[in-house]
Amino acid sequence: MTNEAVHPLRVDGLSYSYRLVRQPAPRTEPVLVLGGALQDKYGWQHLDEPVSPLASLITIDLPGSGNADPLRPDQGLATMCRAVEHVLDDLGVARVNLFGYSFGSAIAFAFAQRRPHRIARLLLGGVPAHITNAQLALWRQAAARMAAGEPEEFVDLALKLWLCQDESRFVRHRKLVHRYVKRLIMHAVTHIPHGFTVLDRSATEELNPSGGLTGVPALVFCGEHDTVSSPARQREFAATIEDSRFLTIAESDHWVALERAQAVVDLVVRFFTDQPLETADYLVTCEPARL
Known part of the structure; x- marks a missing residue:
């Protein structure tokens, strides 16, 4: 342009x-x-x-x-x-x-x-x-997997936080968006030096x-x-x-x-x-x- x-x-x-x-x-x-x-x-x-x-x-x-x-x-x-x-x-x-x-x-x-x-x-x-204590606990569980060198396990847990998991609720393009978000997060934590740090701060910092x-x-x-x-x-x-x-x-x-x-x-x-x-x-x- x-x-x-x-x-x-x-x-x-x-x-x-x-x-x-x-x-x-x-x-x-x-x-x-x-x-x-x-x-x-x-x-x-x-x-x-x-x-x-x-x-x-x-x-x-x-x-x-x-x-x-x-x-x-x-x-x-x-x-x-x-x-x-x-x-x-x-x-x-x-x-x-x-x-x-x-x-x-x-x-x-x-x-x-x-x-x-x-x-x-x-x-x-x-x-x-409002981020609940249960959400923070799940994030800490995910972060532990990242610290253990298991990025795929980290991403799978992170998706449970950020995407609706209830299949009875209709979400347009659910599977397509799920695949896109998974690739996005995986790329961030494996190819961007500070990618995980950015995600961790966004999830745990008291905004x-x-x-x-x-x-x-x-x-x-x-x-x-x-x-x-x-x-x-x-x-x-x-x-x-x-x-x-x-x-x-x-x-x-x-x-x-x-x-x-x-x-x-x-x-x-x-x-x-x-x-x-x-x-x-x-x-x-x-x-x-x-x-």
């Missing part, structure tokens, strides 16, 4: 970069996307075509993803938020439409709490709002997406069968955001961005251009987070 460029930056001693697909005559503020723990700046290219006619699109290799340096043990959400703000400053934009998914949703929410005046609209999907937010138009969504954090827990989280809305997308779990890719793209376009949400045919629920 002719208006695409990659810009290198540094934050807290770490090198990282962002990708910009520029729209010279935008209809809304730039759209900045923060994806899951392993997603780099090329992980959301399917948004290029639908978003670029409306707004500039920004994706980031945050520390730990893509070609960026990994976080040091003493660094965390504060560094990630500074990395996001440096991108806005480098572009010279006052506000963005911010979309955070999964691990990226925790970063996006933390940034919005710190810098609400820089957010035009906030879209959060698959929020890790704590709570504390409320005011003054930012917000929408929280998830797959109707999300098992990382249940829809009920994510709705409780959404209710801490003033005047926010919450919705669930049918026939999907935590990997709704793959299972219902077109639905998520449509949701991004609708929300960031203030179009009605209620008429979308992929919704199970769409309601104010506070009833």
Whole structure:
């Protein structure tokens, strides 16, 4: 794409970069996307075509993803938020439409709490709002298998955390997504030097997406069968955001961005251009987070 460029930056001693697909005559503020723990700046290219006619699109290799340096043990959400703000400053934009998914949703929410005046609209999907003790125990079991040099066993256990295992719940493209996620995680832990460390931090670090937010138009969504954090827990989280809305997308779990890719793209376009949400045919629920 002719208006695409990659810009290198540094934050807290770490090198990282962002990708910009520029729209010279935008209809809304730039759209900045923060994806899951392993997603780099090329992980959301399917948004290029639908978003670029409306707004500039920004994706980031945050520390730990893509070609960026990994976080040091003493660094965390504060560094990630500074990395996001440096991108806005480098572009010279006052506000963005911010979309955070999964691990990226925790970063996006933390940034919005710190810098609400820089957010035009906030879209959060698959929020890790509540991780149970049973989930943490299963992760530690999986991590032990990795430490023992058994990556395949690690991946099999990790999939039990991140994908809906209940066959009675219909999930679109279940087998295809299962194979893709398995390959993705296997590649990360066997070919990326810090791949397991990134996954471990995303699973065990207390991201704590709570504390409320005011003054930012917000929408929280998830797959109707999300098992990382249940829809009920994510709705409780959404209710801490003033005047926010919450919705669930049918026939999907935590990997709704793959299972219902077109639905998520449509949701991004609708929300960031203030179009009605209620008429979308992929919704199970769409309601104010506070009833």
